[in-house]
Amino acid sequence: MKLKPVVASLVLLGLMTPAFAKSNILSQQAVIDQNSALTPLCTDGWFNRIQVGGLANIIGIAGDRDPAGMFKDTSNSSDLYLNNLNLLVNAKLSSWSKFSFNLAYLGSPTPWQHVAGMDTHLNRNIKHSVVADEAYVQISDLTKSPFYFVVGKKYIPFGDYKNPYFPVQIMSPTQMLAQTNAVTAIAGLTSDFGLYANVSAFRGETAPEGSTTGNIRNFTAKLGYYENLDEFNIPNAHINANLGYIHNLWDSQFFSPNAEPQYVWGSSNLKAGHPAVGYNIDPVGGASAHFDLAYKAFSMSANWVGSIKKMVSSIDNSKFWGADVGADYAFKTLDRDSHLGATFQWSGHGSWFTATNPDWSFIVPKWRLVGEYTVNIFKNTDLGLTVAHGKSYDFTPGTSRNTTVGLVRLGVQL
DSSP states (O other): OOOOHHHHHHHHHTSOOOHHHHHHHHHHHHHHTTTOOOOGGGGSSHHHHEEEEEEEEEEEEEESSSSTTSOOSSOOEEEEEEEEEEEEEEEEEETTEEEEEEEEEEOOBOSOOBOSSTTOBOOOOBOOEEEEEEEEEEEEOTTTOSEEEEEEEEEOSOSOOSOTTOOGGGOOHHHHHHOOEEEEEEEEEEOTTSEEEEEEEEOOSEEOTTOOSOOOOEEEEEEEEEEEGGGGTOTTEEEEEEEEEESOGGGSTTTSTTSSOSEEEOSSSEEESOOSSOEEOOOOOEEEEEEEEEETTEEEEEEEEEESSOSSTTOTTOOOEEEEEEEEEEEEETTEEEEEEEEEEEEESOTHHHHHOHHHHTTOOSEEEEEEEEEEEETTEEEEEEEEEEEOOOSSTTOOOEEEEEEEEEEEEO
């Protein structure tokens, strides 16, 4: 088809675009965009609706064993690594909903270094993982309703910890037991008179013995009370306490088949090989308790997490539990915000690790004392110094080990 001379002249001069030309361009773009994940909201004031931030933690560590901070029976060692780097995005979808996304690079050396022979270890191994660690939608408007709903990939609301990227060399057994990440649905409430509660459901990585199907079979519940004491003329003060329950502790990140050790529970004993789709082990329920308070520059906290029945049905002394008690004092160092803290961690009924998977024996402390000093050296940049001393469970009767480790952390908020 030919254009009339006048129309053709206008098009060449750029003074007119025929309607069919626009239609053709849109059609061609539609072909290019076939099966693509596009949304017209990309041009709908996105700059005013999206907040972007980030986190980074660089770790320097030295200790009297190798790897530093573990209970390996070898000489001293040191390391320097990027523990985590996170891109954090919050997008306001409406007055009732927001989307949160956490893209994480995880670069810490794996603590799982077991091969035949307890004191033999592999060379340093870093996975260099990049994962969508969190991606969820929250539906709530707390100015109008105390109820909220969350669905997506998230850390499960069981136990109580502030940093899921805490270095494993000094991580408390309570966090090891509680920290769980999964695609989940959470329903909860929070109120202006202090009461809060939530329940969640998720599939998890494990299935009961003999099961040949995958189902949503893990859930949690939490009930707590948080009171800000400003209304009682006590500035910077609060109390917080909660109790929690999880149907299956075996889905925690520490025990999950997604953890690094290539030894998982089979129907009767440990077997080698990383399963492609979960693994079979009967669920073991867990409970948690948390309390913390703050008064002006002082704060303290206490945690307990444990199984409510034997982790291994054939071993009597396997109701594993962990606890920690800590205190922190805030002050100024050369006009810089600083914190000085101490935490005592301990656990019980952990001797069964040696008989089942020695890897866990090299990581979980029977007790550990941790001292920390943190100072804000620049805006959004903290320097933390940590010294920890711990004792292991017996590898054979009367053969426990001690380890001392020093850790330097450079933390940046982007």
